[in-house]
Amino acid sequence: MLYQCHIFCDFDGTISGHDIGWEMFQRFGEQEPWNAQMIAGIISASEYWQKMAQELTQPITQELLDAFLQTIPIDSGFQPLLAVASEHSIPFTIVSDGFDIYIHRFLELHGIRGVDVFCNHAELTAEGGMTVSFPHATEGCDCLTATCKRNVVLGLAHPDARIIYVGDGISDHCPAEHADIVFAKGKLAAWCNANRIPHYPFSRLEDVAQQLSKILERRRLRPRHQAVLQRKAAWERE
Template identity: 25%
Template sequence: MGDSVFNCCYVPPQPPGEEEPHRSRRSEVTMASNSSKRFLIFFDFDETIVDETSDDQVVLAAPGQHLPSWLKDTYQPGRYNEYMQRVLAYLWEQDVTESDLRGVMEKIPATPGMLTLLQFLRVRRAQDFEVVLVSDSNTFFIESWLRHTGVRQVFHRIFSNPATFNRNGQLILRPFHSHDCPRCPVNMCKQAVVRDYVTHRTQERGRPFQRVFYVGDGANDFCPALTLGARDVAFPRKNFPMHRLITETHEATPGVFKAVTVPWTNAEEVAAHLKKLLAE
């Protein structure tokens, strides 16, 4: 990966996220295959893979499809995860079931061209791509959509806020981790997740990936993209916060943001760029 700043010496613990399956002969073969892949690509979920914000869409399961003002007024900047814990508790109190929540998630549309991009990665992931999802949504929302859409197998790992149902049928949301990054919400710094994962996988593989890609849209996708090197590629959704922050950084402090930047409005543009790189 040459001049990518992911080539660092920090040795992190096993990164958090969706648990790996128990080691077996099949998983050993899979790991050997993963070690030969050339490229690592990270995806955000809300407004990147899906064309809405899943936390906003879950409100459609509430009575009257809206939340009471007293609940909305409890939101504090940077503490959205805590706010969503209260939203999910309210929905449970209103007799919203697991099936209701899953049904809302399954109806969220994909962003334009995204299913074409994911199908391309499904075909090429065996030899070329390791695909990872990093999201400040939660595991239940994400898994519901991916499995319904038939693209779950594209993703090698999923890193998101844990969400599981308790014995009473209430969806319990927890923060992903704690961190000291001033740019990110208190429950997740995607840069920390990306750095630890790349370091861990580089050690496991015995060599770095040739290039790292990041596909996102939001302000919290700018933070991990800052760690990309000059051979890596950031794919910000055009005119969304990530794109605007990259543009502002280039103008204010040239050279700070190192990655090649390829804005997109349709995810087929991302697929086209990846195909071009494969042909090099």
């Protein structure tokens, strides 16, 4: 291909049919008062996850987690989207502010292997508890996430690559602002509308796969001027 691209894709609510991170702590723990404290800026996103992991209200085991994951559907357009990326030799990376403990397992349960995932780390303890850590967390951004996805995106993408971003939530605001082509649904689409970030709205990943194929076959992808400026500013700040 004549130019380089890199696709970054959110996991919770974008690849998985539900927000698994949120629902896992609903199922085995308690979100409040920490969610409200995080929204109010009293605690950080990583403190919020730490609190919930430390104070689960029910023991969690691998078997219980698997049984819970079996109840959650995958977007049936995910495989077709991976196929479009592979057909055009475009690197595909999942970026999530959720946890490896369910992302890897969920993908495995759906027969998906070999996709790069950048996310937070969680482990189950022998006592039915959970510990969490944030191996990709960096300073330099104050968005409401434990791991700023923008920093992961800018760290991984080739400096000349067109960045394609797919997502649905608040943790996707930051990377979407720095992407050339944005596919958005849910809260991300609303935020893009409010902030005049051009984007392709979608409801299923099938839509993204189809639209992306058209874009890739039709023409050379042009950089989005505002995103280029934002990336330059972020690199200079680091």
